[in-house]
Amino acid sequence: MRIERSAMADREWPGCAKSLKGVILDLCGVLYESGEGDGVAIPGSIEAVKKLKESDLQLRFCTNETQATREKFVAKLQRLGFDISVCEVFPPAPAAIAVLKERNLRPHLLVHDGLVPEFDGVDKSSPNCVIIGDAAEHFTYQNLNEAFRVLIGLEKPVLFSLGQGRYYKETDGLKLDVGVYMKALEYACDLKAEVIGKPSPTFFQSVLNDMQLQAHEVLMIGDDLLNDVGGAQHCGMKGVQVRTGKYRPSDERHPAVTADGTVDDLAQAVDVILRQRGR
Amino acid sequence: MRIERSAMADREWPGCAKSLKGVILDLCGVLYESGEGDGVAIPGSIEAVKKLKESDLQLRFCTNETQATREKFVAKLQRLGFDISVCEVFPPAPAAIAVLKERNLRPHLLVHDGLVPEFDGVDKSSPNCVIIGDAAEHFTYQNLNEAFRVLIGLEKPVLFSLGQGRYYKETDGLKLDVGVYMKALEYACDLKAEVIGKPSPTFFQSVLNDMQLQAHEVLMIGDDLLNDVGGAQHCGMKGVQVRTGKYRPSDERHPAVTADGTVDDLAQAVDVILRQRGR
The missing domain is CATH 3.40.50.1000 (HAD superfamily/HAD-like)
Structure with a gap:
């Protein structure tokens, strides 16, 4: 079942993975779900971040998180088990x-x-x-x-x-x-x-500037069809939606925004990208 | 000063008063200002309502008040000194x-x-x-x-x-x-x-039905340019704004809605109407 879905996802965004130089990840709904205390990591996402870091792709995190200072919520993600540091994270x-x-x-x-x-x-x-x-x-x-x-x-x-x-x-x-x-x-x-924040083009551009990459070299992965996927696409990036977080099935037939790919979760997205790159 | 302003108001909506058969009043911001306890009656408004009731004009009250049952807020207005009864009042x-x-x-x-x-x-x-x-x-x-x-x-x-x-x-x-x-x-x-409420045409029409009058025979007086004045005009009534309640000077240069008249308060509006009718 897992293999079948991955194969489908492969067909949905072919070719794109090979030309990628960087990936931007949303945090809440992609890496973890917020809630009581620190919230909970989404299964497979800790390993997925680790695999991206071990790859030749640049990695940044772009979030509209505004309930805590950057230092505080990065510390929370570290407690949840993520390999993430303050300078990689862009909040509003x-x-x-x-x-x-x-x-x-x-x-x-x-x-x-x-x-x-x-x-x-x-x-x-x-x-x-x-x-x-x-x-x-x-x-x-x-x-x-x-x-x-x-x-x-x-x-x-x-x-x-x-x-x-x-x-x-x-x-x-x-x-x-x-x-x-x-x-x-x-x-x-x-x-x-x-x-100020996603989907503002100025905001996405500040992340691209930090990576020193062009928009077409970068893929955004998020759970918010309009602000993550649509916002990234508007800037010339590719945008992939995960079926975790705030994802709703109706997103897949949205009249205005169509994701470049829809995957079950971050783990699947990373598997597809790395496999397509042949690593 | 008072006479001068009234004279100005006369020129602003000439003729309309003579053909009127009914008047609809907004409550909050026209009769009284809400606040601690029962709020306070706007000076001259108790007498103005009395004068309208003694005239040959039909009178109704049309309000978007939804903080209390109709019985409760009509009782409050009665305590403030207004001659008003439940069956004359139309809330949402x-x-x-x-x-x-x-x-x-x-x-x-x-x-x-x-x-x-x-x-x-x-x-x-x-x-x-x-x-x-x-x-x-x-x-x-x-x-x-x-x-x-x-x-x-x-x-x-x-x-x-x-x-x-x-x-x-x-x-x-x-x-x-x-x-x-x-x-x-x-x-x-x-x-x-x-x-449901002002400026819904269905809502205004239910008041006109109760008066058994045509829209062009009726004048609405309110402090809300869009919902009272604009809403009434949209139904074919005349709409006059008072400079009490939520009135702001910028209302008098609104790009979309122009009142048929703007008066200092309900007392002035009633004085102008009754004088123009020659009573």
């Missing part, structure tokens, strides 16, 4: 801080408590913009209303959203993601948010 | 209950505790639709996530929103309204909500 918050500096903006934060330390060195007095991340339980009516009042009180309201995901899967079920609250504030204030 | 919840019966639907409710009794007689087992109202502090992450999970689990998800307002004004500032959370769930589930 450091990118947002660069934008704030560039444009001389002082943020009001509507983010998870775990992310607040990432903004320690940032001037937050008299805010002239709002940043929302995946605040989860911190998305209370009062907190959302406070962010709304800051925006509606600005002459030129600026809203940054750390990602635009609809939902993700934790061990106890689907959870609303930051994009839902981005849309809420967009409607309340009649504005368009600037997304 | 009773209209929603009629739709549920007609289409054989069982709702999951995401509404304010105060509205729950309105749905006492409604079968809520194995829900096959979601109704959201202005739940205010009850719009917790957990409650919104629960409504999301019900919708995403349905083969044909149906979302009813009791109004689509962006925000309203309470005595302590602006507050996010139900429309913001409607947009959030629309995005999360990739669907379009059905709005």
